[in-house]
Amino acid sequence: MGTLHNGLHADHIQSALTGSAAAQSALVASWRRSMRLYGLNPGEGTPPNVLTERELNEARERLGSLIHTAQASLDRLYSAVGGAGCCVLLADKDGVPVDRRGSASDDETFYRMGLWTGAVWSEESEGTNGIGTALAEQRALTIHREQHFRSKNTALSCTVAPIFDHRGRLMAAIDVSSARRDLTEDFVKLIAVAVVDAARRVEAENFRLAFPKARIVLAQDAQNALSERAMHALIAVDEDDLVIGASRSARHMLGLTDESLSKPVPASDVLGQHANAERDYAIAERGAIQRALARTGGNVSAAATNLGISRATLHRKLKRLGLS
Incomplete structure (x- = not known):
């Protein structure tokens, strides 16, 4: 029965690659890469390659x-x-699971299928599969049962979302896999929402840790305020209100690149709030003076000393800014 199934699955893939759907389907495009670019055989039944303990630790x-x-x-x-x-x-960006959660009652099944730490699930190694294809296409997706390239993987349903680092580069992926035949389409959709949410939470926390002293701001886009991209568009702003980092979503939404971020960029410019420079300076100066006065309990002489200016100069500034 297994051999028959393998043959039918292989025939189905070959038919799809030569049919009219080949030009339109992302799934068929992945099957094409698996067979023609990587030279894989859908009927091949060997388990995934597994890293040595040393290689896994290095990953x-x-x-x-x-x-x-x-x-x-x-x-x-x-x-x-x-x-x-x-x-x-x-999984890391090479498709190797480095951490795992699972029930002990299901461990034997998943271990036999290769859904374990150290197994190589890149598209190049296993053909179309959740982890490998999500990494290859850099997008969240589900590969459900017969959508897998290899016949031996068609008992699996795998939902995956990629994780991008603080510079927008592919870093890892989160996968939820099931071998249950009673897994419904509606439940798979719920899993997809949960997986994407988990990946974005990891991205956001990683972004904050990459800029520990910065203020993290959610970039706003009036046209796409409710889009998934807009809700995860983060920028890091330093104490001078200069942008020093941007998440992948923010880069796409605001047109930012490593090159544009290599030079000081005012946050107001990046966020489309092109304010008058003199007004910006006045606001910053007013804030600095008010903070100095607050720290000295309103003592003008002490505040002037802390600001590095004379008492007379501070009085003139207070008058000009309407603070006296």
Whole structure:
């Protein structure tokens, strides 16, 4: 029965690659890469390649603090889907799971299928699959059962969302996989929402940790204020109100690049709030003086000393700014 299924699945893939749908379907495009670019055979039944313990440790080290950063989000995600027979994986950008959540009662099944830390699930190695294809296409997706390239993986339903680092580069992916045949389409949709949410939470926390002294601002886009991209468009602003970092969503929404961020950029310019320079200076000066006065309990002489100006100069500024 398994051999028959393998043959039918392989025939289905070959037919799709030569049919009219090939030019329109992202799934068929992935099947085409699997067969023609990577030279894979859909009927091949060998399990995924597995890294050595040393190689797995090196992969974890390359991810740095992300594994620790992702812990809470992975735990929250598993608490939502684990009872339904799903496992949760955090994979690096090469498609190798480096962390995992799963029920002991399901471990044997998932281990046999290769859904385990150290297994290589890149598209190049396994063909169309949730982790590998989401990384190859850099987008969230579900590969459900027969959508997998290899026949041996068609018992799986895998929903994955990529994670991008603080510079917008592909870094990792979160996967929820199930081998249950009674997994409904509606539940898969709920899993997809939860997986994307978990990935964006990890991204946001990683972004904040990358700019520990900066103010993190949600970029606003009036035309797309409710879009998923807008809700995760973060920029990092330093004490001088200069933009020093932007998340992938913010880069796409505001047209920012590594090159444009390599030079000082006022946050007001990036956010489309092109304010008058003199007014900006007056606001900043007013704020500095008010903070100095607050720290000295209203003592003008002490405030002037802290600001590095004379008492007479401070009095003139107070009068000009309407603070006297």
